[in-house]
Amino acid sequence: QQPVQSPQAVILREGEDAVINCSSSKALYSVHWYRQKHGEAPVFLMILLKGGEQKGHEKISASFNEKKQQSSLYLTASQLSYSGTYFCGTATSGNTPLVFGKGTRLSVIA
Amino acid sequence: NAGVMQNPRHLVRRRGQEARLRCSPMKGHSHVYWYRQLPEEGLKFMVYLQKENIIDESGMPKERFSAEFPKEGPSILRIQQVVRGDSAAYFCASSVTPNTEAFFGQGTRLTVV
Numbered sequence: 023q024q025p026v027q028s029p030q031a032v033i034l035r036e037g038e039d040a041v042i043n044c045s046s047s048k049a050l051y052s053v054h055w056y057r058q059k060h061g062e063a064p065v066f067l068m069i070l071l072k073g074g075e076q077k078g079h080e081k082i083s084a085s086f087n088e089k090k091q092q093s094s095l096y097l098t099a100s101q102l103s104y105s106g107t108y109f110c111g112t113a114t115s116g117n118t119p120l121v122f123g124k125g126t127r128l129s130v131i132a
Numbered sequence: 133n134a135g136v137m138q139n140p141r142h143l144v145r146r147r148g149q150e151a152r153l154r155c156s157p158m159k160g161h162s163h164v165y166w167y168r169q170l171p172e173e174g175l176k177f178m179v180y181l182q183k184e185n186i187i188d189e190s191g192m193p194k195e196r197f198s199a200e201f202p203k204e205g206p207s208i209l210r211i212q213q214v215v216r217g218d219s220a221a222y223f224c225a226s227s228v229t230p231n232t233e234a235f236f237g238q239g240t241r242l243t244v245v
Contacts, residue, residue, distance in 0.1 A: 063236040
């Protein structure tokens with residue numbers, strides 16, 4: 023079942039922070055975050071495995087609450103290069119394919 | 133180490149023709165996933181293959197669509213008797229093992245006229 027992402031779209035000024043949420047109705051094994059720019063391939067950002075971990079990637083970090091089946095992606099001090107559509111992909115076990123949400127379109131303006 | 137290679141990048145087919153989309157995974161990757169993306173929409177899972185085996189095809193239409201990943205050569209997504217509704221971007225991704233970092237190809241944009 024497809025995870026639900028919120029918000030659908032967000033506009034930020036450079037330097038502002040944003041949070042993108044991803045929730046599932048199923049118990050999750052892992053959550054994967056990707057960013058896709060218009061006309062390009064999705065690019066991997068990070069994986070979070072069950073265990074309630076938090077990971078960081080420069081000024082982009084994420085958390086995974088397996089009890090709530092939710093993950094959040096945190097973007098701090100946003101840069102113009104952060105613009106794009108962010109997708110979370112979820113897996114219910116270690117050998118199932120990812121099911122992606124509909125995406126959150128992030129626009130960072132100067 | 134070359135990334136995931138998809139070809140062609142753009143494909144135009146008339147209604148009723150066949151479309152063949154190719155995906156060469158990254159070196160050392162034996163798991164391949166195909167996704168379809170419509171404009172302004174998310175990535176919809178179609179099929180998951182491991183060398184010579186279809187692991188999960190739950191997202192692929194039962195008719196006209198088929199996929200293979202032979203022992204030698206690229207993975208192929210085949211769409212027979214294409215219709216206008218098949219127009220979309222088709223992405224493949226590959227990974228070393230399931231549920232690890234998956235790398236996406238640049239996609240094939242199929243247009244059915």
